[in-house]
Structures are given as structure tokens and as C-alpha cells.
Amino acid sequence: MKKHIVIIGNGIAGITAARHIRKLSDHSITVISSETRHFFSRTALMYIYMGHMKFEHTKPYEDWFWKKNKIDLVFDHVERIDTIEKKVSLKSGELMAYDDLIIATGSKSNTYDWPGKDLKGVQGLYSYPDLQNMEENTKNIRHAVVVGGGLIGIEVAEMLRSRDIGVTMLVREKEFWSNVLPEEEARMIGHHIRSHHIDLRLSTELKEIISNTEGHVKKVVTSSGDSIDCQFVALCVGVSPNIDWLTGSAIETNRGILVDQFLKTNIDHIFAIGDCVERKYELPGRKTIEQVWYTGRMMGEVVAQTICGNPMPYEPGPWFNSAKFFDIEYQTYGNVPNQTENNLNGFYWEHADGLKAVHVVWEKDSYRFVGINTFGIRMRHACFDAWLQSDKNIHYVMDHLAEANFDPEFFDRYEPEILESFYKTNSEMVPERRNA
Amino acid sequence: MFFQTCFAFLIPEILVRLNKPYFDFKNIWPLDYSFFFDSRINELLANGTLGLFMLGWGIALIILGVPVLVYFFGKRWYCSWVCGCGGLAETLGDPYRQLSNKSLKAWKIERWMIHSVLVFSVVMTAAVLYTYWTGASWFFFVDSYKLREVYGAWIGAGFAGVVGTGFYPVMGNRVWCRFGCPLAAYLGLIQRFKSRFRITTNGGQCISCGNCSTYCEMGIDVRWYAQRGQNIVRSSCVGCGICSSVCPRGVLNLEVKNEKGRLGKEELIGNTN
The missing domain is CATH 3.30.70.20 (Alpha-Beta Plaits)
Structure with missing residues (x-):
């Protein structure tokens, strides 16, 4: 039977779902978004600002793609869902009926109750409109304050520095992104941030944003009482599921939209995927809300199967992620906790230039390999995925580390140096001594 | 840079000074579309062992050098590491690299165009050789002299020269390499199927x-x-x-x-x- 499937949100989750439903079926598909007419890569917003790309370049599919694949795009905003009549009402006044509904509305930037957070020149960065605002807000300015020490914060800092705008970063934690990164690498990234002429202030929070006579930001006051003159403030203190618009609906939410293993909400025929989702069930080593590109994509693949008559539980494999901190690429596979845990051992190697590092973690008793953080050295996802899924031990991983290297030809290789340092601090692991 | 300086400029000039044929050891037919022209062949044949070696070298590059090196390294061994057009594209043309069209349509045009040029160059060469062996200028129903004239003017000068570099700011720095170069087409076929x-x-x-x-x-x-x-x-x-x-x-x-x-x-x- 041919169904009408309505997808709210044209980000990576919603679009992946649409594409896979099209691959698997002849259902009619409508994707509604009020952000942009066509799917673009949110992760590339910074490159538009920095002049590396134009907006057009960030669209992964040419505009004819959607019509050819019979995926209807509607540029409108969903205001309400009628879960009984199975209709969504749009801002334009239209009522659209659905057989299955997929909610993929992503995240929104967090803002806390800081005095002055609504002043002109104060904003977050998540959406394309945010980027357009930032373009306007940062014209001819001298200094900016970035609040938050996470992935968006450092991106915004890099964007501003590319236009030679002075940047002060306020980070609540002891080190940059230290709620995720272990101290060693967090400190290395901190040095790197400072090497890009950013005034990085750790263990410092925003207290107040002060306006000039035109209602525009003039300066900020920090928790340590310092005041910093600035013409722009970026609030980059995380994101939360974009679900406020569901208030009052029958769809069950907590911090995000609650879903079961099949990504179904409490209401039949309504599914939710991507950043806006909170899993009702636990998965080992994973949080119940995961707001990254990859999980959105994977959920899109899975929900398409379920909707097309092949019910499939969402079972992501080992955790992985990546980012880039100015010049330092970061990849992670498995779990490297940010604090030492009793049952785990770790080994950290950092190159003398402070631009490359590797951190591996394994279980003390069983030697089972648990995870790796790698900086400035590219590693193969396929290797680590296989090793994590087959419970390889740390011996195996260190013996085969060179196989996992994914750096381009003619790049220097660091495995000998890493292994030498590893065996120096873990002498019982030297191959000849392992069985002794 | 090294290849261009030594092979395209230094060595040929030295050869000329020594009263030997001007020969660019790294230029390969069909990019070097005049390699099999009668004047070139006669010049090489008139230069004894060295000339014969040059002729042999040129032919060996075509039938052995290209496939073997593409198999082991990919087309880049020529297009990025050796070729003069490529060298110009990667240096003078580098600021324009983002201007190449990424659409599916452009890819379709590219495949038709570059392979047409390859066919054209092969037919033209066959006609020229036919004329060389038989002395007859009519190859089937075309005049081989006219054919080489058309190829030289429109492909050699017009496409490779005028469009190939002049259109850097319009169609990106590899416009010739992408849409026109018959050698790139040949290298590409091998890269696609046997590399x-x-x-x-x-x-x-x-x-x-x-x-x-x-x-x-x-x-x-x-x-x-x-x-x-x-x-x-x-x-x-x-x-x-x-x-x-x-x-x-x-x-x-x-x-x-x-x-x-x-x-x-x-x-x-x-x-x-």
C-alpha cells in the first residue's frame, strides 16, 4: 500500500530517511523545512563565513535531485501536529495529512538567563539564519567574546579569527572541552587555541552582557569580575533538542522526544530521529541524547527500514566522532573517558610540536581495548570499528597500530615513536615479556 | 617544475644546439599530436641511432609507459607529476580550481567531449600515417592534410591553448585536461579499468x-x-x-x-x- 510520509526537518536525519525510503519504496514523501529550501550541510556553515565555500557548495545534492527522486520539498513551518486526525498544520495555513510522520527537527542553541542575552550582537550559531545574522553582526567589529568551550565555540572563534577579529573565549571548565576530553589533550588544544591569538580564559563564566545606548552589546562582565569590551557575543554553550513546539501535544517528551528501539514515539505512526531524540532505552557506552551528524544519519537509515515494512531496531555500533580544532584534526573511536576510572588504564603520547597526540584506553584486568583519541594523525574507522566489535585487547591494537594509519602518502609516521614511549611506561606489555 | 624545466625546455634546447632533433622526452602522443607527422618521423629517421631511439622511446611510452605506470601509480604520474599543461594548471591556475563545474551535466559533457577528441586524434594520426606510407593524401573520404590542419588549429591551438588556459577564470584550471586532452582520456581509461x-x-x-x-x-x-x-x-x-x-x-x-x-x-x- 502506498503511504504518504511526512518528514519535518531537512537536516541530515530527515533527508537520509527520505532518501532511504525512496530507495526502498514508492511511498510519497514530503519534507518540510522552514530553515532552507534545500538540504545543506550544517557542519559546513563555518566555511561559508571563512570564505572557503559559498552556500551553494554546501548542498550535497543538486537541486534537480529532489524532483527526479519524487521527494517533495515544502518550505514552510509546522506549527502543530494533530495526532488524532493525523495532520500537521503549517504556518501558511495548510493542513497536511500523513500516514507516517517523522520528526527530525534537530537542536536549538542553549541560552541561560544571563542578563543581556537578548541584546543586539548576541547570538548562537546553529542554523543558516544564525550564520546570516553573524555575518551582519560582525561587520566592522574589533573584538568578540565567545562563551563556551566546546565544538561550536571553537568553530566560532576560528571563524572570527579568519577575519582578524579579536576573540576572548570564556570557558567554564578547567580546560577546553574537558567535559569530554581527558586533561592531557584538553590542555594541548588549549595551547593551540592560544597560539591562534585567542585570549582563552579557563574556569571563567559569563556573568552579564552590558549594552550601549542603542541596545547593542558593549561589553561583558565575567564571573571573575573582569569586564571585556566587545561588539559581538557568541553564546556557544551547547544545544538541546528542538521540541518546545510540541508542548501540549500528546507526544511524550523529556529532554528530547522519547522513542523506543524502533525510533517510534508513544503515538502510533509518529517517529522521531536525529538531534531531537532521547532514547528511552540504554545502549552500552552511549548517552540517551546524541547530537551529532552521524547518529542523525544512522537513525535516518534505520527508520526508513521500519517504515518500509522491515522493522529494524536502532543499534549503532561503537561510538565514533571527529572534529577539527583550528589546525588539529581529532578523531575518536570507542570510549575515552575524560576522567580516570578505576578499572581502566590509559596511555597518552604527544608529539613535541604539540599538534599530534594519541590516547588509548584499555581495561586493567582483561586488557580489552576500550577506545582511542587521535589528534593530528588520521586513523582508519574500519580498523577500530572491527577491533572494538571483536573485543581485541590492547596488545593487538598496539601491534597493529600502523595498519590503522590513514595519513596521506609521504607523511611522517609516528608509530615507532608511539610504541617506544608506550613500552617504556608499560614495560610488561613488551611483546617478548607478555607471557612471562 | 623539474620535468618541465629539464625535459620540455633544457634537454630539447641542448639537443638543438647539438644539431640533434628537438625532442621532449616526456611528451606523449596523442597529446603530442604531431609525433607521427611525416616531418617529425623523417627528422628522427634522419638522425641515426639517436633518432631511432627517440622514435622507439616515444612509441614505448605510448604502449608500455602509460599502461604500466598508470597501473602502479594512477594517472597522476603523468597529469600531476610530469605534464607541462598540468604544471601550469597547478601553479598559475591554482586560484581558479574551485570554478570547475561539479554538476552531473558537466560530467556528461566531459565524457563525450574528451573521448571525441581522443577519437579525432587517433583518426587524424591514422590518416597522417596512411599518407606517410602510401603517399596518398585521401584517407577514405577525408584529406589527411586538411584533417591535421583542422586538428592543429582547433584542438591544438584553440582548445588546448586559448580555451585551455584562457578559460581558467571561467571553467577552472583544468579545463583542457578535463574536457580536451586526448592523452588524459587515454590515461583515464586505463585508470578507470586497470589500476x-x-x-x-x-x-x-x-x-x-x-x-x-x-x-x-x-x-x-x-x-x-x-x-x-x-x-x-x-x-x-x-x-x-x-x-x-x-x-x-x-x-x-x-x-x-x-x-x-x-x-x-x-x-x-x-x-x-
């Missing part, structure tokens, strides 16, 4: 940002492959490596490996089911 070279994508790490596609001078929509976890095996790829360099997530890598599994499965690592 160890490929661009590997790294599991599920692609974020579809588009830097790779934007900066590809050959107009390859690299992201199309990367975001579906597929290796990139394209005849046009000159292996410049920019996609790997600009990728912010370490997804792309130029690799030379066993041919088996080269095209790769379309696979994004992530879901276990």
Missing part, C-alpha cells in the same frame, strides 16, 4: 561539508562518493590530493593497493544491523 589507484573513504566519518568537491579541479563531485562511503575511482582524477588535504575530518586518502575490492562496497560504518 591500483583509488581514493579511499574513511568509514562513516564524512560530514558532507563539500570542501572536497568544491576544490576538485577536475570537477569531480567527490562528496557524492564520500558521503555514501564509496571509494572514488574516476577516469578524470589527476590525483592532485587536494580533496584529502582540505577534508576537515580525515575522510579521504589517495591509495595504491591491490586491485581487488578497489571500487569498494558502498558502506557507511555505524549501524550494526
Whole structure:
């Protein structure tokens, strides 16, 4: 039977779902978004600002793609869902009926109750409109304050520095992104941030944003009482599921939209995927809300199967992620906790230039390999995925580390140096001594 | 730079000073479309052992050098490491690399056009050789002198020269290499079907940002492959490596490996089911 499937949100989750439903079926598909007419890569917003790309370049599919694949795009905003009549009402006044509904509305930037957070020149960065605002807000300015020490914060800092705008970063934690990164690498990234002429202030929070006579930001006051003159403030203190618009609906939410293993909400025929989702069930080593590109994509693949008559539980494999901190690429596979845990051992190697590092973690008793953080050295996802899924031990991983290297030809290789340092601090692991 | 300086300029000039034929040891037919012209062949034959060696060398490059080197290194051994047009494109043309058209339509035009030029150059050469052996200027129903004149003027001078460099600011720096060069077409056919070279994508790490596609001078929509976890095996790829360099997530890598599994499965690592 041919169904009408309505997808709210044209980000990576919603679009992946649409594409896979099209691959698997002849259902009619409508994707509604009020952000942009066509799917673009949110992760590339910074490159538009920095002049590396134009907006057009960030669209992964040419505009004819959607019509050819019979995926209807509607540029409108969903205001309400009628879960009984199975209709969504749009801002334009239209009522659209659905057989299955997929909610993929992503995240929104967090803002806390800081005095002055609504002043002109104060904003977050998540959406394309945010980027357009930032373009306007940062014209001819001298200094900016970035609040938050996470992935968006450092991106915004890099964007501003590319236009030679002075940047002060306020980070609540002891080190940059230290709620995720272990101290060693967090400190290395901190040095790197400072090497890009950013005034990085750790263990410092925003207290107040002060306006000039035109209602525009003039300066900020920090928790340590310092005041910093600035013409722009970026609030980059995380994101939360974009679900406020569901208030009052029958769809069950907590911090995000609650879903079961099949990504179904409490209401039949309504599914939710991507950043806006909170899993009702636990998965080992994973949080119940995961707001990254990859999980959105994977959920899109899975929900398409379920909707097309092949019910499939969402079972992501080992955790992985990546980012880039100015010049330092970061990849992670498995779990490297940010604090030492009793049952785990770790080994950290950092190159003398402070631009490359590797951190591996394994279980003390069983030697089972648990995870790796790698900086400035590219590693193969396929290797680590296989090793994590087959419970390889740390011996195996260190013996085969060179196989996992994914750096381009003619790049220097660091495995000998890493292994030498590893065996120096873990002498019982030297191959000849392992069985002794 | 090294190849251009030594092989295209220094060595030929020295040869001329020594009253030997002007010969660019690294230029290969059919890019060097006049290689089999009667005047060139006669000149080489008139120069004894050295001339014969040059003739043999040129032919060996065509039938052995190209396939073997492309098999082991990919087309880049010529287009990026040796070729003079390529060298100019990567230096003078570098600021224009993002201007190459990435649309599917452009790719279709590219395939028709470059292979047409290849066919044209082969037919033209065959006609010229026919004339050389038989002395008859009519090859089937065309005049081989007219044919080489047309090829020389429109392809050699017009396309490769005027469009090939003059259109850098319009169609990107590899416009000739992409749409016209018959040698690139020949190298590309081998790269596509019989080579160890490929661009590997790294599991599920692609974020579809588009830097790779934007900066590809050959107009390859690299992201199309990367975001579906597929290796990139394209005849046009000159292996410049920019996609790997600009990728912010370490997804792309130029690799030379066993041919088996080269095209790769379309696979994004992530879901276990």
C-alpha cells in the first residue's frame, strides 16, 4: 500500500530517511523545512563565513535531485501536529495529512538567563539564519567574546579569527572541552587555541552582557569580575533538542522526544530521529541524547527500514566522532573517558610540536581495548570499528597500530615513536615479556 | 617544475644546439599530436641511432609507459607529476580550481567531449600515417592534410591553448585536461579499468561539508562518493590530493593497493544491523 510520509526537518536525519525510503519504496514523501529550501550541510556553515565555500557548495545534492527522486520539498513551518486526525498544520495555513510522520527537527542553541542575552550582537550559531545574522553582526567589529568551550565555540572563534577579529573565549571548565576530553589533550588544544591569538580564559563564566545606548552589546562582565569590551557575543554553550513546539501535544517528551528501539514515539505512526531524540532505552557506552551528524544519519537509515515494512531496531555500533580544532584534526573511536576510572588504564603520547597526540584506553584486568583519541594523525574507522566489535585487547591494537594509519602518502609516521614511549611506561606489555 | 624545466625546455634546447632533433622526452602522443607527422618521423629517421631511439622511446611510452605506470601509480604520474599543461594548471591556475563545474551535466559533457577528441586524434594520426606510407593524401573520404590542419588549429591551438588556459577564470584550471586532452582520456581509461589507484573513504566519518568537491579541479563531485562511503575511482582524477588535504575530518586518502575490492562496497560504518 502506498503511504504518504511526512518528514519535518531537512537536516541530515530527515533527508537520509527520505532518501532511504525512496530507495526502498514508492511511498510519497514530503519534507518540510522552514530553515532552507534545500538540504545543506550544517557542519559546513563555518566555511561559508571563512570564505572557503559559498552556500551553494554546501548542498550535497543538486537541486534537480529532489524532483527526479519524487521527494517533495515544502518550505514552510509546522506549527502543530494533530495526532488524532493525523495532520500537521503549517504556518501558511495548510493542513497536511500523513500516514507516517517523522520528526527530525534537530537542536536549538542553549541560552541561560544571563542578563543581556537578548541584546543586539548576541547570538548562537546553529542554523543558516544564525550564520546570516553573524555575518551582519560582525561587520566592522574589533573584538568578540565567545562563551563556551566546546565544538561550536571553537568553530566560532576560528571563524572570527579568519577575519582578524579579536576573540576572548570564556570557558567554564578547567580546560577546553574537558567535559569530554581527558586533561592531557584538553590542555594541548588549549595551547593551540592560544597560539591562534585567542585570549582563552579557563574556569571563567559569563556573568552579564552590558549594552550601549542603542541596545547593542558593549561589553561583558565575567564571573571573575573582569569586564571585556566587545561588539559581538557568541553564546556557544551547547544545544538541546528542538521540541518546545510540541508542548501540549500528546507526544511524550523529556529532554528530547522519547522513542523506543524502533525510533517510534508513544503515538502510533509518529517517529522521531536525529538531534531531537532521547532514547528511552540504554545502549552500552552511549548517552540517551546524541547530537551529532552521524547518529542523525544512522537513525535516518534505520527508520526508513521500519517504515518500509522491515522493522529494524536502532543499534549503532561503537561510538565514533571527529572534529577539527583550528589546525588539529581529532578523531575518536570507542570510549575515552575524560576522567580516570578505576578499572581502566590509559596511555597518552604527544608529539613535541604539540599538534599530534594519541590516547588509548584499555581495561586493567582483561586488557580489552576500550577506545582511542587521535589528534593530528588520521586513523582508519574500519580498523577500530572491527577491533572494538571483536573485543581485541590492547596488545593487538598496539601491534597493529600502523595498519590503522590513514595519513596521506609521504607523511611522517609516528608509530615507532608511539610504541617506544608506550613500552617504556608499560614495560610488561613488551611483546617478548607478555607471557612471562 | 623539474620535468618541465629539464625535459620540455633544457634537454630539447641542448639537443638543438647539438644539431640533434628537438625532442621532449616526456611528451606523449596523442597529446603530442604531431609525433607521427611525416616531418617529425623523417627528422628522427634522419638522425641515426639517436633518432631511432627517440622514435622507439616515444612509441614505448605510448604502449608500455602509460599502461604500466598508470597501473602502479594512477594517472597522476603523468597529469600531476610530469605534464607541462598540468604544471601550469597547478601553479598559475591554482586560484581558479574551485570554478570547475561539479554538476552531473558537466560530467556528461566531459565524457563525450574528451573521448571525441581522443577519437579525432587517433583518426587524424591514422590518416597522417596512411599518407606517410602510401603517399596518398585521401584517407577514405577525408584529406589527411586538411584533417591535421583542422586538428592543429582547433584542438591544438584553440582548445588546448586559448580555451585551455584562457578559460581558467571561467571553467577552472583544468579545463583542457578535463574536457580536451586526448592523452588524459587515454590515461583515464586505463585508470578507470586497470589500476591500483583509488581514493579511499574513511568509514562513516564524512560530514558532507563539500570542501572536497568544491576544490576538485577536475570537477569531480567527490562528496557524492564520500558521503555514501564509496571509494572514488574516476577516469578524470589527476590525483592532485587536494580533496584529502582540505577534508576537515580525515575522510579521504589517495591509495595504491591491490586491485581487488578497489571500487569498494558502498558502506557507511555505524549501524550494526
